[in-house]
Amino acid sequence: MIRAATPSDIPAIHRLIVELAIYEKEPDAVKASHDDLARALFGDKPAAECVLAEQDGVPVGLALFFTNFSTWTGKPGQYLEDLFVMPSARGAGLGKALLVHLAGIAVARGYGRFEWSVLDWNTPAIGFYKALGAKPMDDWTVMRVDGDALTALANSQ
Template identity: 60%
Template sequence: MAEIRFADERDTETILRFIRALAEYEKLSDVCVADAESLRGSLFGIRPYAEVLLIEDANGPQGFALFFHNFSTFLAKPGLYLEDLFVDPAQRGKGYGKALLKRLAEIAVERGCGRLEWSVLDWNKPSIDFYLSLGAKPMDEWTIYRLEGDSLTGLARS
């Protein structure tokens, strides 16, 4: 039977392994520059920026969910934003992904959040079908914008 628990600093290498596997699955390994030191500081340092759930069975960790709080001004409530959800491909079909999302929903309700949100790549049909089967709705009218690298630095310095 699998169990879900919050990760701690000792899990940094495991989390990094899952992040790299997710980057490979999403064909984004070339932009994945995370390392153990920066991940440890961001997740378990003086000001943690995100939280991680691990799902484990008798053979060890099989997947993770990395999430953080956001805020809805329209609801005047916090929300949870799921940044990454990944289950080892050999372990898929066992309900681990659903179990992680269920636990996230429980956390959102316990913390008084108004919603749980995430993004999915438009080509990732298996994940999209999975999310739809849980009752998730796509936010088709919204487009995500991003500033990074030189654009981010340039705006900050302008």
Template identity: 60%
Template sequence: MIREAAAADVPAILAMIRELAEYERALESARATEAQLTEALFGPQPAAFALMAEEDGEPVGFALWFRNFSTWTGTHGVYLEDLYVRPEARGGGHGKALLAALAEICVARGYERFEWSVLDWNEPSIGFYRSIGAQPMDGWTVFRLTGKELHALADTTRVNGASPSRI
């Protein structure tokens, strides 16, 4: 069964985020807290949304997503931040059901894109995504700023007179 996440699901979502981070060999990077997830998912201005996969009433997977926007199509899309199904529930169709539910959201809302990233070494996931018709975006490289580099770039904005309250 696939359903929208509720605030009571936050501890399970956080546990699965940590399981996913461990699988991706980056557990130390999974620093989100229950309070942060609760605010992001269920606060006054939600920044993200989640779907839950259940088996026999127990959470076995989740998909956490947010809206993006394409200037080329002039429409929103869905960016899937995390898709995770617990190992003991894999092969039961939960991952495909979560993706299908997100595809349904896209179609129903007129969103033209459904995108996500996958680690290059994650061959099982890459094979699964290809099996449902997803295409890799060859020629694109993800860039990210964090830590001191993010702060250094932000400092250049202040030097030039702009401030976050005016942007």
């Protein structure tokens, strides 16, 4: 079952994010607290949305996403920040069900695209995404400024 997350799901969402970080070989990377997630997902101005995949009433997968915008299409788009299914729940079609659910949201909202990033070494995920019709954007490189570099950029003139 796929359903929209609620504020009472924050502990499960946090647990799944930590499990994703472990899978991506970054076990200490998660800095978000339960309060951070509650504000981001359910605060006055939510920055993102989350849907959960459940087995027997227990959240075993998540898709966390937000709206972006394409100046070229003149339409909003949907960016998938995190997709994760617990290893014990894989093979039951939950990853595909989450992506199908999100694609349905994008189409219903009139979005022009649905996109996400995947680690280069994650060949099983890349193959899975390609089988669903996704295509890699090989000519693009993700750029990021964070931490001290973000502060320095904000303070530069």
